[in-house]
Amino acid sequence: MNPRPRPTAPLIDRARRITRAVPQAVVCRQTAAWIWGLNILPAPPDDWPIELTAPSHLAVPDCVTCIAPLPDEDITEHKGVRITTMERTALDCARWLPRMEGVAILDQFARKGVDLGALWHRPFNSWRLRDTLSLADPGAASPRESWLRVILVEGGLLRPTTQIRVDLDDDRHVYLDLGWEDFKVAVEYDGQEHHTSTPDQQHDADRREELRRRGWRVIAVRRDIIPGQIADLLHHVADALIERGWQPGPEGTTRILRGIRAARRQSRFRSVARW
Numbered sequence: 001m002n003p004r005p006r007p008t009a010p011l012i013d014r015a016r017r018i019t020r021a022v023p024q025a026v027v028c029r030q031t032a033a034w035i036w037g038l039n040i041l042p043a044p045p046d047d048w049p050i051e052l053t054a055p056s057h058l059a060v061p062d063c064v065t066c067i068a069p070l071p072d073e074d075i076t077e078h079k080g081v082r083i084t085t086m087e088r089t090a091l092d093c094a095r096w097l098p099r100m101e102g103v104a105i106l107d108q109f110a111r112k113g114v115d116l117g118a119l120w121h122r123p124f125n126s127w128r129l130r131d132t133l134s135l136a137d138p139g140a141a142s143p144r145e146s147w148l149r150v151i152l153v154e155g156g157l158l159r160p161t162t163q164i165r166v167d168l169d170d171d172r173h174v175y176l177d178l179g180w181e182d183f184k185v186a187v188e189y190d191g192q193e194h195h196t197s198t199p200d201q202q203h204d205a206d207r208r209e210e211l212r213r214r215g216w217r218v219i220a221v222r223r224d225i226i227p228g229q230i231a232d233l234l235h236h237v238a239d240a241l242i243e244r245g246w247q248p249g250p251e252g253t254t255r256i257l258r259g260i261r262a263a264r265r266q267s268r269f270r271s272v273a274r275w
Helices: 011-021 029-035 086-096 099-111 127-134 143-154 198-213 230-243 249-274
Strands: 050-054 063-067 075-078 081-084 161-167 173-180 185-190 217-222
Touching (some): 011 029, 011 050, 029 050, 029 086, 029 099, 081 086, 086 099, 099 127, 143 173, 143 185, 185 230, 198 217, 230 249
Parallel strands (some): 050 063, 185 217
Antiparallel strands (some): 075 081, 173 185
């Protein structure tokens, strides 16, 4: 079986050309989110197929067609591409993507000013969609911070606050990615871009030592923890919160243990699948 050939033109150029040539085609979902300027993580976008919404199937190379009615008010033009509006793009991604990816996109659209509350009142709302919408938070500074928040909440822990300001000496302050101010427990994502060089690591160590002296316990999460070590992360964070006084109660404890067991099962399944 021959591998699928790589598209020869950048995604934005292909999207512009297709929507100009096919009047009923509208770029949607993740493709639309990327064109709106979102960082949505998958492999190089120029390798993606174009996602289109149309009233009927379209046989267009390197495209995936979603057959669905689309009101005129949900269609606009951006960068020369006929595309779903930011609001409709956010709604579609929340409906159709896995929970973590959907929330990461909602967070970024919220930072761009999209009123996510208005999406609650759109047609075809469902319990799953509303649950995804309820997890959105414009305070997430990166997609993986969004993923991390979803993991913690779905693992049975208290919902963390984003971007917690902590005042330091000499009129300085820092912001913690995620945390629980009542218990002075924080979780921070250490990505590759800003946390791998020796000066960056020393800065992180100095910063966290200063936070420790102010009573904070900061749990650093490396890139490789997601998805392989989620169960250990949930266990670690739950222990830290309980040590600081959180009392989840019998139902809360059961929910946490259920989340840890589910994460361990998923990790074992991924290991088997790789083999």
